[in-house]
Amino acid sequence: MAAAAAAPPATPSSRPLRAPPAPSTVHRQLRCHAGPSPSLLALRHRAARAAPARALLDKVTPFNFGEEEDDGGDDHPREECGVFGVVGDPEASSLCYLGLQKLQHRGEEGAGICAAGDDGKLKSVTGLGLVSDVFRDPAHLGSLPGQAAIGHVRYSTSGGDAQLCNVQPFLAGYRFGQLAVAHNGNLVNYLPLRHKLEAQGSIFNNSSDTEVILHLIATSLSRPLLARICDACERLQGAYSLLFLTADKLFAVRDPFGFRPLVMGRRPNGAVVFASETCALDLIDAVYEREVEPGEVIVVDRRDMSVSSACLVPHRPRKSCVFEHIYFALPNSIVFGHAVHERRTAYGRALAEESPAPTADVVIPVPDSGFYAALGFAQASGLEFQQGLIRSHYTGRSFIQPTQAIRDLAVKLKLAPVRGVITGKSVVVVDDSIVRGTTSSKIVRLLRDAGAREVHMRISSPPVVGRCHYGIDTPDEKELISNRLDIEGVREMIGCDSLGFLTLDKLHSIYGDEADELCDACFSRNYPVPMPEKVPAMASADDED
Numbered sequence: 001m002a003a004a005a006a007a008p009p010a011t012p013s014s015r016p017l018r019a020p021p022a023p024s025t026v027h028r029q030l031r032c033h034a035g036p037s038p039s040l041l042a043l044r045h046r047a048a049r050a051a052p053a054r055a056l057l058d059k060v061t062p063f064n065f066g067e068e069e070d071d072g073g074d075d076h077p078r079e080e081c082g083v084f085g086v087v088g089d090p091e092a093s094s095l096c097y098l099g100l101q102k103l104q105h106r107g108e109e110g111a112g113i114c115a116a117g118d119d120g121k122l123k124s125v126t127g128l129g130l131v132s133d134v135f136r137d138p139a140h141l142g143s144l145p146g147q148a149a150i151g152h153v154r155y156s157t158s159g160g161d162a163q164l165c166n167v168q169p170f171l172a173g174y175r176f177g178q179l180a181v182a183h184n185g186n187l188v189n190y191l192p193l194r195h196k197l198e199a200q201g202s203i204f205n206n207s208s209d210t211e212v213i214l215h216l217i218a219t220s221l222s223r224p225l226l227a228r229i230c231d232a233c234e235r236l237q238g239a240y241s242l243l244f245l246t247a248d249k250l251f252a253v254r255d256p257f258g259f260r261p262l263v264m265g266r267r268p269n270g271a272v273v274f275a276s277e278t279c280a281l282d283l284i285d286a287v288y289e290r291e292v293e294p295g296e297v298i299v300v301d302r303r304d305m306s307v308s309s310a311c312l313v314p315h316r317p318r319k320s321c322v323f324e325h326i327y328f329a330l331p332n333s334i335v336f337g338h339a340v341h342e343r344r345t346a347y348g349r350a351l352a353e354e355s356p357a358p359t360a361d362v363v364i365p366v367p368d369s370g371f372y373a374a375l376g377f378a379q380a381s382g383l384e385f386q387q388g389l390i391r392s393h394y395t396g397r398s399f400i401q402p403t404q405a406i407r408d409l410a411v412k413l414k415l416a417p418v419r420g421v422i423t424g425k426s427v428v429v430v431d432d433s434i435v436r437g438t439t440s441s442k443i444v445r446l447l448r449d450a451g452a453r454e455v456h457m458r459i460s461s462p463p464v465v466g467r468c469h470y471g472i473d474t475p476d477e478k479e480l481i482s483n484r485l486d487i488e489g490v491r492e493m494i495g496c497d498s499l500g501f502l503t504l505d506k507l508h509s510i511y512g513d514e515a516d517e518l519c520d521a522c523f524s525r526n527y528p529v530p531m532p533e534k535v536p537a538m539a540s541a542d543d544e545d
């Protein structure tokens with residue numbers, strides 16, 4: 001939480017992209033050749049998602065590609081890690097503020113909101129720290145009037161974590177007006193793309209991967225904006241759930257693999273809402289309608305509130321991040337069509353089948369994210385379930401603290417034992433994951449100090465052995481404890497009496513046919529999108545001569 005405490009004042013921002021490139025005549029000629037026509041979204045009708053898909057057909061108007069929406073027939077601009085967006089509500093930015101607070105667990109480093117005012121101007125406020133810090137001064141929200149807004153909570157994967165310039169939404173001006181973007185995910189080909197754009201003269205304001213998306217859109221010769229977004233996305237590799245805001249439209253985009261979640265809902269007044277997780281919809285009384293499908297672009301026009309949908313690129317097999325279910329998302333969210341708490345309870349039950357703890361007296365969860373898995377473990381094993389560790393909610397998530405020393409202290413600050421539950425008992429303690437091993441080691445020590453007779457650690461996911469390249473900032477592979485040690489080695493290091501992980505096969509069995517549609521690369525090293533092997537070298541100042 002150091003970042004939050006040290007948060008400098010929020011700053012309204014607008015960042016320029018590179019200067020308008022082509023002379024208007026050439027430009028006009030080229031623009032006649034519109035980019036690849038997005039075909040209508042080919043929906044997948046799978047049992048698990050049948051209802052949301054039907055909702056789509058009722059509510060979504062197919063995008064009419066012939067209608068120019070943003071730049072008319074001349075060159076005059078007429079307008080352009082949890083994410084949240086609202087269209088069609090006079091309190092759009094306040095709703096964004098609430099939605100972002102609900103998504104705070106997805107990123108604590110920085111937050112921002114960009115709103116489209118009725119005067120056609122986009123304004124944004126971004127700052128380091130928690131949403132409540134950034135918007136502590138009511139004047140900040142007050143400066144963001146309008147019927148549409150997008151917002152972002154950041155947890156960096158590319159670019160410095162404590163740099164205001166990397167906090168989203170990014171708002172840029174280009175030849176067709178203003179465009180803001182909020183991105184959850186990580187682009188694996190960010191560096192090659194950036195180097196190429198720089199070689200062509202682009203100037204970058206920050207070190208985040210997300211900025212290249214704006215450049216690719218700005219330099220695309222396609223029209224209208226939907227086609228430019230499709231053009232840009234065709235060049236992106238990796239994970240992206242994106243919200244774009246213009247003066248009169250909001251675009252919601254999900255990468256073809258659907259790594260990161262993105263859902264759509266509607267408020268009673270008809271406002272359309274997008275969010276990384278459904279918990280943020282619930283908060284503002286928006287009814288969950290469906291996921292933005294992998295590879296889909298949904299366009300909401302604030303002028304007539306029409307909703308249209310297009311397909312970004314040819315359909316790919318879905319590879320949704322299983323770690324969202326395991327750890328990242330809130331348990332009261334529906335993510336990838338599944339209630340997160342149900343998934344976690346199922347992991348716990350499966351774990352009890354695979355790694356029972358027959359000598360134990362009581363099952364306790366590691367709060368918060370180990371709660372449902374522990375409940376499932378207790379249900380399946382017939383053991384008593386107790387809250388043996390109390391979590392302080394005034395601290396942040398320890399896994400996402402920047403240094404090991406701080407992570408060590410953060411765990412102690414965060415968790416306190418309930419001696420009455422623990423003393424003299426054989427305890428099964430269930431957590432969702434072991435990453436570096438910091439939390440587990442501390443907890444075992446904490447429980448032994450509180451008088452536990454035996455400590456059996458059970459983990460409701462497989463050992464984490466690979467880095468994530470798709471939007472979760474897992475540490476370097478050498479820092480992953482399961483990468484250095486086998487299970488017995490990890491047990492010794494943590495100091496528990498027994499240790500059991502859910503196996504990958506068992507995890508897959510919970511998903512049945514859907515197992516193929518999961519990314520589990522941090523457990524299996526089966527990366528759906530490989531990292532580019534060679535990144536071209538950047539030009540240096542010496543190359544100028």
Ligand SMILES: O=P(O)(O)OC[C@H]1O[C@H](OP(=O)(O)OP(=O)(O)O)[C@H](O)[C@@H]1O
Nearest residue numbers: 368369397398399434435436437438439
């Ligand atoms: O092995 P480690 O490197 O310690 O990381 C693993 C721990 O980090 C996460 O908890 P975190 O405290 O981040 O969040 P939570 O309170 O939501 O469980 C996760 O739930 C594990 O408890």
Ligand SMILES: NC(=O)CC[C@H](N)C(=O)O
Nearest residue numbers: 081155156157158184185
């Ligand atoms: N975790 C995320 O989704 C991060 C988004 C973006 N890659 C950034 O670093 O800001």
Ligand code: SF4
Nearest residue numbers: 321323468519521522
């Ligand atoms: S590598 Fe792991 S954390 Fe990253 S997307 Fe895949 S499952 Fe999720």
Ligand SMILES: [Mg+2]
Nearest residue numbers: 366367368369
């Ligand atoms: Mg935890």
